[in-house]
Amino acid sequence: KIKEWAIASMLYWAKIQHKNGSFDEVYKNQNSYAATAFTVYPISESLLLLGNIREKETIISALKKAARWLLKNNEDIAMNQNMVALAALYNVYLLTKEKKILNGIKDKLKQLSKSQTDEGWFNEYKGADIGYTALGLDYLAKYWSKSKDPAAYKVMDKMLYFLSHFLHPDGTVGGEYGSRITEYLLPHAFELLAKKNNTALQI
Numbered sequence: 001k002i003k004e005w006a007i008a009s010m011l012y013w014a015k016i017q018h019k020n021g022s023f024d025e026v027y028k029n030q031n032s033y034a035a036t037a038f039t040v041y042p043i044s045e046s047l048l049l050l051g052n053i054r055e056k057e058t059i060i061s062a063l064k065k066a067a068r069w070l071l072k073n074n075e076d077i078a079m080n081q082n083m084v085a086l087a088a089l090y091n092v093y094l095l096t097k098e099k100k101i102l103n104g105i106k107d108k109l110k111q112l113s114k115s116q117t118d119e120g121w122f123n124e125y126k127g128a129d130i131g132y133t134a135l136g137l138d139y140l141a142k143y144w145s146k147s148k149d150p151a152a153y154k155v156m157d158k159m160l161y162f163l164s165h166f167l168h169p170d171g172t173v174g175g176e177y178g179s180r181i182t183e184y185l186l187p188h189a190f191e192l193l194a195k196k197n198n199t200a201l202q203i
Helices: 002-015 033-050 056-070 080-096 099-115 128-149 149-165 187-191 197-203
Strands: none
Touching: 002 033, 002 056, 033 056, 033 080, 056 080, 056 099, 080 099, 080 128, 099 149, 128 149, 128 187, 149 187, 149 197, 187 197
């Protein structure tokens, strides 16, 4: 039954896709980078887990359209979305083996690396934010765990160093001093990186 629900969800996602490959987030015809990146990742991850289902080609066709749109576009205000896109695009590459996608990922990662500050953070609505840094790190670690891309690891190492300064003595993180006032960390990135990175292990 859960498998049926998963497939039905993926088919519905493909059905509501715009012709240009994007998806809406809040309003009609928004063509949202966030909505596209954040949905391509779980759809592609689900397809990797489910394998050769009957509906595979329909879903892959929609994923390829979304991937092409993500490769043509970029996000400058909320940089975590570009890290989500990297994880999403790599999954689509694993499903399709299209070299264009892999090359596009390399270009996106170069752009991302250039936009990282010396302190390790990325722009999130005109400043650094703890929760969204951790969110970006979460998806970058998902990408790295499959690709083992050293360029991604270099970016993550700086992000980890930055985050290590904002763990409060009572176990909380973030708050009013962040650009988006978030107060959370997602644990998966630290789990994935703990064996290789001592800062991740400490966090």
